[in-house]
Amino acid sequence: MKTMSYLEAGREGLAEMMREDTSVWALGEDLGRGGVFGQYHGLQDEFGKDRIADTPISESCILGSAVGAAMMGTRPVVEMRFADFALCAVDELVNQAAKARYMFGGQARVPMVVREPSGMWRSSAAQHSQSLEAWYTHIPGLVVVMPSTPADNKTLLMESIRCDDPVVYLEHKDLWALEGPVDDDVAALPIGKARVARSGSDITLVSWSAMFHQAMQAAETLAEKNVNAEVIDLRTLWPWDKQCVFESVRKTGHLMVIHEAVQVSGFGAEITSTVTENVFRDLKSAPQRLAAPRIPISYAPTMENEVRITADQIVEAALKQTGK
Amino acid sequence: MNTKNFDRSRYTHFYNQMCRIREFERAAIKAKDENLVLGAIHPSIGQEAAAVGVCENLNKDDILLSTHRGHGHTLSKGADPKAMMLELLGKVGGNCAGKGGSMHIADFGVGMLGANGVVGANINIAVGAAHAIKLKGEDKIVACIFGDGAINRGPFLEGLNWAKVYNLPVLFVCEDNGYSATTNTSETTAGGGPVARAQSLGLEAETRDGNDVVGVDIVTKELIQRVKESGPHLLHLTTYRLGGHTSTDPAAYRPEGEADGKWSEDPVARCRLMLSEAGVSEDELAEIEAAAASEMNTVYELARDATFPPAADAYADVQDIGDPRKEAF
Numbered sequence: 001m002k003t004m005s006y007l008e009a010g011r012e013g014l015a016e017m018m019r020e021d022t023s024v025w026a027l028g029e030d031l032g033r034g035g036v037f038g039q040y041h042g043l044q045d046e047f048g049k050d051r052i053a054d055t056p057i058s059e060s061c062i063l064g065s066a067v068g069a070a071m072m073g074t075r076p077v078v079e080m081r082f083a084d085f086a087l088c089a090v091d092e093l094v095n096q097a098a099k100a101r102y103m104f105g106g107q108a109r110v111p112m113v114v115r116e117p118s119g120m121w122r123s124s125a126a127q128h129s130q131s132l133e134a135w136y137t138h139i140p141g142l143v144v145v146m147p148s149t150p151a152d153n154k155t156l157l158m159e160s161i162r163c164d165d166p167v168v169y170l171e172h173k174d175l176w177a178l179e180g181p182v183d184d185d186v187a188a189l190p191i192g193k194a195r196v197a198r199s200g201s202d203i204t205l206v207s208w209s210a211m212f213h214q215a216m217q218a219a220e221t222l223a224e225k226n227v228n229a230e231v232i233d234l235r236t237l238w239p240w241d242k243q244c245v246f247e248s249v250r251k252t253g254h255l256m257v258i259h260e261a262v263q264v265s266g267f268g269a270e271i272t273s274t275v276t277e278n279v280f281r282d283l284k285s286a287p288q289r290l291a292a293p294r295i296p297i298s299y300a301p302t303m304e305n306e307v308r309i310t311a312d313q314i315v316e317a318a319l320k321q322t323g324k
Numbered sequence: 325m326n327t328k329n330f331d332r333s334r335y336t337h338f339y340n341q342m343c344r345i346r347e348f349e350r351a352a353i354k355a356k357d358e359n360l361v362l363g364a365i366h367p368s369i370g371q372e373a374a375a376v377g378v379c380e381n382l383n384k385d386d387i388l389l390s391t392h393r394g395h396g397h398t399l400s401k402g403a404d405p406k407a408m409m410l411e412l413l414g415k416v417g418g419n420c421a422g423k424g425g426s427m428h429i430a431d432f433g434v435g436m437l438g439a440n441g442v443v444g445a446n447i448n449i450a451v452g453a454a455h456a457i458k459l460k461g462e463d464k465i466v467a468c469i470f471g472d473g474a475i476n477r478g479p480f481l482e483g484l485n486w487a488k489v490y491n492l493p494v495l496f497v498c499e500d501n502g503y504s505a506t507t508n509t510s511e512t513t514a515g516g517g518p519v520a521r522a523q524s525l526g527l528e529a530e531t532r533d534g535n536d537v538v539g540v541d542i543v544t545k546e547l548i549q550r551v552k553e554s555g556p557h558l559l560h561l562t563t564y565r566l567g568g569h570t571s572t573d574p575a576a577y578r579p580e581g582e583a584d585g586k587w588s589e590d591p592v593a594r595c596r597l598m599l600s601e602a603g604v605s606e607d608e609l610a611e612i613e614a615a616a617a618s619e620m621n622t623v624y625e626l627a628r629d630a631t632f633p634p635a636a637d638a639y640a641d642v643q644d645i646g647d648p649r650k651e652a653f
Contacts, residue, residue, distance in 0.1 A: 107431075
């Protein structure tokens with residue numbers, strides 16, 4: 001067991017997979033200099049320029065070439081720099097990577113990981129801040145992973161690289177420096193398994209990625225007010241751990257989903273609908289969503305904060321929902 | 325023609341392949357007209373020499389990426405026409421299990437990694453396949469065939485630049501039939517075309533008559549060697565689509581008489597004449613033609629009489645993790 005950052009954990013996970021399996025390689029802009037956030041620091045020294053490949057600023061070719069290389073039996077890890085820039089490669093991800101296995105009747109496998117640093121950090125405005133995870137969950141063929149802790153960022157990245165499906169792997173930029181315990185010998189964590197991070201009986205708070213930490217903070221405050229919130233870190237959005245959420249809602253009767261992405265057509269809608277359809281009789285209140293208004297993300301902190309969900313907002317909404 | 329060094333058996337085989345492609349396309353059009361093929365098909369009638377001249381030079385383990393107009397390339401790479409026709413009709417036994425149809429024909433068993441429904445999308449995939457070949461240190465190449473319309477898409481710039489930067493073993497083949505779907509490509513293309521664009525990125529590139537199967541054969545053989553020795557190359561083959569964009573497109577947008585005039589350059593007829601002049605007998609040529617027609621008629625009948633896959637197969641081969649047939653946990 002050692003303490004390391006979310007960023008270091010991801011780097012260690014990739015390095016371990018590259019040592020274990022020579023078919024694993026990474027490609028993207030500026031990787032030789034460590035990547036834009038330092039997630040690849042030192043890896044080119046160890047693995048060389050062929051396996052930690054610096055690419056031109058050609059998002060469409062970065063992703064599209066990974067599809068070809070994956071179909072040829074290698075396991076490319078694609079770095080998209082910012083989740084927003086992956087939109088330059090939507091055809092390659094949605095029409096090619098996600099469809100190849102199906103469209104070719106099972107002849108192809110596309111074992112690739114698309115790393116997309118996602119979400120808000122301070123004053124990065126509308127093209128460097130988005131959380132677009134719900135889009136990807138809508139595409140058959142894709143797996144969607146959003147780790148929230150250093151330990152998960154190592155284990156889930158390794159599992160994503162081992163996976164034979166294309167995985168959209170969304171790391172949160174605001175979590176890079178977050179430190180936490182990581183086991184030296186990481187036990188495999190199956191993709192799709194949620195974590196009950198805090199047990200409680202009064203309300204279920206479901207979240208993922210950076211927003212999970214706001215939910216945990218809110219749960220502390222709620223406890224002081226005699227509301228015991230159960231907090232679930234979903235970890236992966238497709239597949240998502242329905243049974244874990246159902247079980248919790250059966251116990252608490254109240255569900256709130258909190259996410260950083262825009263509320264309209266966000267993944268919270270999928271979760272609240274699915275819970276309503278399946279465990280309606282156990283619900284004591286209408287499932288709630290707490291998410292961003294449908295406005296682009298601003299630069300000035302006053303306006304930027306309008307799209308941030310805070311622990312205080314979660315506390316207030318939870319008290320109202322539970323009638324306490 | 326100098327018949328002294330003429331490889332009669334090689335080009336008789338090429339003629340056979342061209343006839344098989346033409347007859348496959350005719351059978352596919354017939355099946356489409358009879359509503360046996362439900363989706364769109366993009367026949368390659370008129371472009372057979374480009375397909376055969378390039379693909380007959382590929383080894384089985386070389387990789388091929390093709391286009392929506394890919395029946396000829398796929399057949400020439402060695403795919404079974406039965407499985408192809410079954411796929412066009414969406415039947416059990418199709419190459420893609422009835423999930424792809426004409427525009428997604430693929431046969432990984434012969435190194436054919438897929439036609440593509442998105443113009444130019446195969447270029448990036450091709451350079452990635454070549455990247456994998458380089459990483460694994462294998463001695464093979466990727467042939468990536470696209471049309472003249474594809475040079476106006478971003479992947480043409482990104483993929484050719486990429487191939488040159490990493491010195492990847494890719495032979496890019498621009499099969500130029502003059503039309504981007506239904507618009508004359510010259511009306512929507514600035515500058516000097518595919519060769520000039522490729523050369524601006526440092527690739528060697530050249531234009532050849534794509535309806536001359538011998539010329540395409542000779543240049544392809546030479547270029548494959550050069551691709552292996554010195555990296556990517558672009559071959560621009562001029563040809564003509566003797567039919568419409570799809571089998572149901574009457575192509576009325578073409579100037580009157582244009583297609584009629586182009587039939588005089590029909591690559592199949594040109595190859596036949598050449599073989600005839602080289603001393604191949606009328607009987608032998610007629611036998612090849614009859615055998616191709618018979619083979620593709622059998623293929624047509626087999627596909628016509630085959631069954632559709634069960635509806636439940638729609639849920640297979642989506643993904644392992646998050647498989648729609650089962651709950652995650």
